[in-house]
Amino acid sequence: MRKIISKSYNLEYNEPKKARLDAFLNDQIADLTRSQLQKFIKDGNVLVNNQPVSKNGSKLTAGDKILVNVPEEEPIKAVPENIPIEVVYEDDDVIVVNKPQGMVVHPAAGHPDKTLVNAILYHCQINDDDVIRPGIVHRIDKDTSGLLMIAKNNLAKQSLMKQLKEKSNLREYLAIVHGNFKEKTGKINAPLGRSKVDRKKQAVVEDGRNAVTHFTVLEQFENYSLLKLKLETGRTHQIRVHMQYIGHPVAGDPLYGPKNTLPGKGQFLHAETLGFVHPRTNKWMEFSIEPPKIFLDTLAQLRR
Structure with missing residues (x-):
């Protein structure tokens, strides 16, 4: 052919x-x-x-x-695949899952299958015309673990997307980063866009989109710190770029961090807490999940 x-x-x-x-x-x-x-x-x-x-x-x-x-690429379409997923909460409108480190959220060039979307479609029915990202309203990076909310119908999708746009939902992360801090809390307000130097990266740029990250120092170790981070906006690679920008890149980050770092399979970044108003009941819902074993084991080693 x-x-x-x-x-x-x-x-x-x-x-x-x-x-x-x-x-x-x-x-x-x-x-x-x-x-x-x-x-x-x-x-x-x-x-x-x-x-x-x-x-x-x-x-x-x-x-x-x-x-x-x-x-020429063949059209990408998400199909159901029997892949185990950890469901934290589910009803007729939304499903909250704990995405493992190493799993891509939805199919794309280079990752046509074995994604979270493929697993979700096997697990339940998603009523959405989007054939590549059905139900997806926000994403976390492949090597970031943690909570993700997925809409099962159009009512839920519109509601969750509106909350993201209005910044009324809650997204908190845990991260192990390089270096120590003098301050206990901080706010990073720096616009993000595609890097002018490396087109594969995001960077702080003058003409970028508004991006705000809040951080709290939870623990400090020799050369590393454990942070809780709260997203006010949700730009691509936001936490990773913002932490690099202030001189404290996320440990294990292959794109924005140093090579001399903690051993692992990607950045030590975990979406720990997720909160939103239920699209049908209008009740506030909040979920938390502990980091994966490699994250906890690394913390234990740092504490020693």
Whole structure:
């Protein structure tokens, strides 16, 4: 079957030292992930000097011309998958779950399945026309654990989205961050947008969207601190970028933190508390969940 190419990138390598093909492409093409690029190489969609290259680690030398053909993506649609999930609360309108660290919230390029949405669709019926993000009103990052509220119908979705917009709901996180604090509480008010330097990151930028994070220092250890953080807004990577901005990046954060950090599988960030007004009963509902074992074990080690 003939491949349909949606777009192409023409590049040339001009450095004196040799370089890995996948690393070079990752540095040059900001709107594609490294895993996507590696798949394109594997599938024969990357040519070096007009010859297909199938190894990610193929070495480039000065003067090499590289063509990356991006195939047209197949439409993404979330389908039910029998994946265990921890349900904290559920009724006819909403479901609150404890998302594990390492799970993506909804299907997207590079993550077409095995997401929280796939698991939710198997667990219950979601009446929503959105075929990719049914019921999703807010997200937490793949390697952030904790509570997420999901709407089971349009009434609930509109209500929960309105509360998020009006900042009337409650979202509190726990985080282990680098460094110690002189103050016990603080407020970070710094606008966020796409980084001008690295398009894969968010950053504090003058023309960014309003973003406010409140923090309270719960405990301090040697070189690390445990914080409770309250979101006033909900921007992409907000806590992670704000903590980096004030010089206290989240421990284990592979994108915004230092390499010399606590061992684990991603950032030590946990959505501990979630509160909202029930869309049908108008009663305030609040839920809390303790962090995963790796978070608790790391805290115990720091306390020792």
